[in-house]
Amino acid sequence: MQNIKILAIESSCDETAAAVVVDGREVLSNVISSQIDIHTLYGGVVPEIASRKHIENINPVIEKALSDANLTLDDIDAIGVTYGPGLVGALLVGVAEAKAISFAKDIPLIGVHHIEGHICANYIDNKELEPPFICLVVSGGHTHLVVVKDYGEYEILGKTRDDAAGEAFDKVARAIGLGYPGGPKIDKVSVEGNPEAYTFPRAKITDSVYDFSFSGLKSAVLNQINGAQMKGEEINVADIAASFQKAVVDSLVTRAMTALEETGFKKFAIAGGVASNTAVRKAFTEECAKKNIEFYCPSKILCTDNAAMIGAAAYYEYEKGVRSDYHLNAIPNLKLGER
Numbered sequence: 001m002q003n004i005k006i007l008a009i010e011s012s013c014d015e016t017a018a019a020v021v022v023d024g025r026e027v028l029s030n031v032i033s034s035q036i037d038i039h040t041l042y043g044g045v046v047p048e049i050a051s052r053k054h055i056e057n058i059n060p061v062i063e064k065a066l067s068d069a070n071l072t073l074d075d076i077d078a079i080g081v082t083y084g085p086g087l088v089g090a091l092l093v094g095v096a097e098a099k100a101i102s103f104a105k106d107i108p109l110i111g112v113h114h115i116e117g118h119i120c121a122n123y124i125d126n127k128e129l130e131p132p133f134i135c136l137v138v139s140g141g142h143t144h145l146v147v148v149k150d151y152g153e154y155e156i157l158g159k160t161r162d163d164a165a166g167e168a169f170d171k172v173a174r175a176i177g178l179g180y181p182g183g184p185k186i187d188k189v190s191v192e193g194n195p196e197a198y199t200f201p202r203a204k205i206t207d208s209v210y211d212f213s214f215s216g217l218k219s220a221v222l223n224q225i226n227g228a229q230m231k232g233e234e235i236n237v238a239d240i241a242a243s244f245q246k247a248v249v250d251s252l253v254t255r256a257m258t259a260l261e262e263t264g265f266k267k268f269a270i271a272g273g274v275a276s277n278t279a280v281r282k283a284f285t286e287e288c289a290k291k292n293i294e295f296y297c298p299s300k301i302l303c304t305d306n307a308a309m310i311g312a313a314a315y316y317e318y319e320k321g322v323r324s325d326y327h328l329n330a331i332p333n334l335k336l337g338e339r
C-alpha cells in the first residue's frame with residue numbers, strides 16, 4: 001500500500017464530477033453533479049450550456065469531494081483529469097481547473113483518457129481484478145471491444161461502424177416518446193414489455209466479426225413506428241423498447257463471446273453507461289457462467305460518468321511515471337491508447 005491520494009476531475013459531457021481515490025482502488029469520495037434536468041428541456045446535451053454549467057459547478061464539486069474525504073488540497077499527491085474524448089468546451093473546464101490546482105500546489109498533473117477511466121472503474125469494485133482481460137466499453141459515444149493487456153495498454157478488437165450503443169438507446173427512446181436520457185428509460189419500461197414482440201435486425205459486419213453496427217436497428221425501429229402510425233395502429237412502447245433492447249443485448253453478447261472464445265481469455269468486464277443496463281448485466285452474467293468465464297462489472301453508479309474511475313486510471317499512469325505538463329489540452333477525438 002502506497003497511500004497515493006489522487007484528486008480526480010471529470011467534465012467531458014454533462015456531469016461535473018470530482019473524487020478522491022487512494023491507490024487507484026479505494027474511493028474516499030465521489031461527487032457527481034448531473035446536468036440532466038437542464039438538458040432534458042432540449043431533448044439532449046447542448047454543448048454550450050454544458051460548458052457554462054461546468055464552470056458554475058466545478059469548484060463546489062471539488063470542495064465537496066475534498067470535504068467528504070475529510071481532506072484538504074494539502075493532502076493530495078496528484079491531480080487526474082479527463083482530457084478527451086468529449087465535448088471540447090466541457091473538457092476544457094476540467095483541464096484548466098486541474099492545471100491551476102497542480103500549479104498552485106506543485107503536485108503532478110495526469111491527463112486521463114475518458115474510456116480508459118470507464119475500463120478502470122472495474123478495478124474499484126473488483127479488487128481482485130488484474131489485467132489481462134477483455135473489456136466491452138459501451139457508452140453514449142463509444143462501443144469498443146478491447147483487450148486490456150496491462151494497466152494502460154490496450155488493443156482494440158472491434159468498434160461500432162456507426163452509432164454507439166448508448167446513442168442508439170437515446171435515439172430510439174426519443175422516437176418512442178420516452179425522452180432524454182433514453183437508456184435508463186428504455187431499461188425501466190422494458191421490464192413490462194415482451195422482448196419477442198418484434199423481430200429487429202442484428203447487423204453483421206462481414207469483414208470484421210468484432211465490429212458493431214446499430215444504425216440499421218435504429219432505422220428498423222423507426223420504420224416499425226412509422227408503419228404503425230400510417231395504418232392508424234397503436235404502438236406498444238414497452239414491447240418496442242424490450243424488443244429493441246434485446247436486439248442490442250444479442251449484438252453485444254455475440255461479439256464479446258466470440259472474442260473470448262477466439263482469444264482464449266477467461267476474464268471479461270463491461271464498462272460505460274450502457275453497462276448499467278439491467279438486461280445487459282443479466283445476459284453477460286448468464287453467458288459467462290455457462291462458458292466458465294469470470295465476469296466483472298462496476299456498480300451502476302461507476303458505469304455512468306464519474307470521477308472515481310478517472311482517479312483509478314490516473315493512479316496506474318502515476319505509478320508508471322506518466323506526467324502531463326501545462327500544455328495539456330482538451331482533445332475531443334482522442335483515441336484510446338494515444339497520449
Ligand code: KG4
Pocket residue numbers: 013138139140141142165166167169170181182183184187272273274275276277278303304305
Ligand atoms: O458512459 P456514459 O455515462 O457517458 C459517455 O461516456 O457517453 O454513457 C451514457 C450513455 C447514454 O447514451 C445513456 O442513455 C446510456 O449510457 N445509459 C444506458 C443506461 N444508463 C445509461 N443505456 C441503457 N440502459 C441504462 N440503464
Ligand code: ZN
Pocket residue numbers: 114118139140272273304305
Ligand atoms: Zn462516459
